[in-house]
Amino acid sequence: MQFIDLKSQYAALKPEIDAAIQRVLDHGQYILGPEVAQLEAALAERVGAAHCVTVASGTEALLIALMTLGIGPGDEVITTPFSFAATAEVIVLLGATPVFVDVEPDTALIDASLIEAAVTPRTKAIMPVSLYGQVADMAAINTIAAQRGLAVIEDAAQSFGATLHGRASCALSTWGCTSFFPSKPLGCYGDGGAMFTDDAELAKAAREIRIHGQSARYVHTRVGVGGRMDTLQCAVLLAKLPRLDWELARRAELGDRYAQRLAGLPLELLAVRPGRQCVWAQYTVMVDDRARLQQVLAEAGIPTAVHYPRPLHRQPVYESQAVGASCPVADRLADRVLSLPMSADLTLADQDRVAASLARALRS
Structure with a gap:
């Protein structure tokens, strides 16, 4: 069994993907070819x-977003410790300081009620993470930001396709940044990412920054990076887009089936708040005795993963740089979260096998 079944997805789209790649090979515009603008x-x-x-990765999206806002040494960015390292590393790379705010125990999302107390005169932005396919409380976060004159950058690496009261993730704040890493709800065949904004000046800055700060060829008006998304990867995503609605509906169906089949077991399911549509980038539960359960499931041929085993405020590189590092909920979740196989092409038979094996392991 595959933890994320990308082979079945490719088989379903093979003619379209192969043709899209061939078109790029034929025209030879591998950097900023026509597929880039088409995808955007x-x-x-x-x-x-x-x-x-579009940019080279989800990490580049976050980095460039911060750069467009002029964030640097002496500045603080409020974020969550319960995320992949990219969330914090882009802040530190620019010389700014991550200020970690604890998360909600039932969603693992940043606890918006704790953000206000973390704001200081040095705060320049808030970077919530839309985790496991569900967006954070963006309405509350945007309200705080508006009152304090702060920017909001949604780290939506795991939530492309999700919604909040009908509005799409990535269009809920100053910047929305997503990832097209192969395992994401919409993934390419390498690294890739995208940034979304309604601000024309910020978009212009991002386009210049991604090509080494150039406003025209060899005219460098900003400090930039090599942050372009390859034409080939854009072509792959263009071929995948027509199937995305089906995939999102399938993820919703599988998420509901997992909840039904795991009900009554000695574990906790993540809550999905009212008004939110979760795309289940991962299907993650909270369990005790995780290591034993993983071993039992592995022996049954069922892969699992942990997102994430050590929160960012406990990572060696960030312990000395973080502010507000008392995050007991994140610490607790790091010991208990367990991700089960999940992708749009997970078969119902395999899902039932996962649920039954987990039930047996929990009762043994």
Whole structure:
């Protein structure tokens, strides 16, 4: 069994993906070819944002977003410790300081009620993470940001396709940044990412920063990075887009089936708040005795993963740089979260096998 079944997805789209790649090979415009602009237009329309800027990865998206806002040494960015390292590393790379705010125990999302107390005169932005396919409390976060004159950058690496009261993730704040890493709800065949904003000036800055700060060829008006998304990867995503609605519906179905089949077992399910549509980038539960359960499931041929085993405020590189590092809920979740196989192409038979094996392991 595959933890994320990308082979079945490719088999279903093989003619379209192969043809898209071949078109790029034929025209030979591997950097900023026509597929880049085509994808940006399609994604902006889908999300409902005025501007989409494709970039080399989800990490580059976060980094460039911070750069467009002029964030640097002496500044603070409020974020969550319960995320992949990229969330914090882009802040530190620019010389700013991550200020970690604890998370909600039932969603693992940043606890918006704790953000206000973390704001200082040095705070320049809030970076919530939309984890496991569900967005954070963006309404409350945006309210705080508006009152304090702060920017909001949604780290939506795991939530492309999710919604909050009908509005799409990535179009809920100053910047929405997502990842097209192969395992994501919409994934390419390498690294890739995108940024979304309604601010034309910020979009212009991002486009220049991603090509080494150039406003024209060899005219460098900003400090930039090599942050372009490859034409080939854009072509892959264009081929995948027509199937995305089916995949998101399938993820919703599988998420509901997991909840039904795991009900009554000695574990906790993640809560999905009212008004939110979760795309289940991972299907994650909270359990005790995780190591034993993983071993039992592995022996049954069922792969699992842990997202994430050590929160960022406990990572050696960030312990000395973080502010607000008392995050007991994140610490507790790191010991208990367990991700089960999940992708749009997970078969119902395999899902039932996962649920039955987990039930036996919990009762043994």
